[in-house]
Amino acid sequence: MGKIKPILLGIFFLMFCSLAVAQNQWTAEFRPGLNFPTDEIAGSDVKTGFGFEITIAYNFSKNLGAYAGWGWNEFRANDVLGELHIDFEETGYTFGLQFNYPTGISSLSYLFRAGAIYNHLEAEDNSGNRISDTDHNFGWQLEGGVSIDLSGGFNLRPLVRYRSLPGEFEIGTTTTNADLNYISIGVGLAKTF
Numbered sequence: 001m002g003k004i005k006p007i008l009l010g011i012f013f014l015m016f017c018s019l020a021v022a023q024n025q026w027t028a029e030f031r032p033g034l035n036f037p038t039d040e041i042a043g044s045d046v047k048t049g050f051g052f053e054i055t056i057a058y059n060f061s062k063n064l065g066a067y068a069g070w071g072w073n074e075f076r077a078n079d080v081l082g083e084l085h086i087d088f089e090e091t092g093y094t095f096g097l098q099f100n101y102p103t104g105i106s107s108l109s110y111l112f113r114a115g116a117i118y119n120h121l122e123a124e125d126n127s128g129n130r131i132s133d134t135d136h137n138f139g140w141q142l143e144g145g146v147s148i149d150l151s152g153g154f155n156l157r158p159l160v161r162y163r164s165l166p167g168e169f170e171i172g173t174t175t176t177n178a179d180l181n182y183i184s185i186g187v188g189l190a191k192t193f
Helices: 004-022
Strands: 026-037 049-059 064-081 084-102 108-124 130-133 137-149 154-165 168-171 174-177 180-192
Touching: 026 064, 026 154, 049 084, 049 180, 064 108, 084 137, 108 154, 130 168
Parallel strands: none
Antiparallel strands: 026 049, 026 180, 049 064, 064 084, 084 108, 108 130, 108 137, 137 154, 154 180, 168 174
């Protein structure tokens, strides 16, 4: 029993040290944004959309990390199919690498992200009934902006993103191209822990 106590104390000390070293390697972020489609969706001209994303990031080093998250975005169609108003809803997952680069100003750094998305697009009528769904597909995104340090481990992150998601709607026997390409401008609030 006398030999076990130093071993347990050593294990506890190693666990405490690893937790202390791991501080400030995780970041949780909430990012609302406005989305500007660059093309039609399924032949419909769409208005500026809005949405949000929640991500968790782990920093391998001071400048490089990986992120993963979930998001929801909505777009309204300008045109009307008969009496039917169409909304397009994109939901799904995002993951990739992020790079933080200091600007020389202590509270400001550049933030760049490149990654994949695994999302799907739904077409809904004005009652919220699903008309069609693309199923989940892989797409990609690029993102850049700045990270502004605030007090208490919080960061404000104004970012611009380009996102591309391929897809097709099947309505009856008709298949329609439903590619979604847009630019998103948003401001995230992140907490490092």
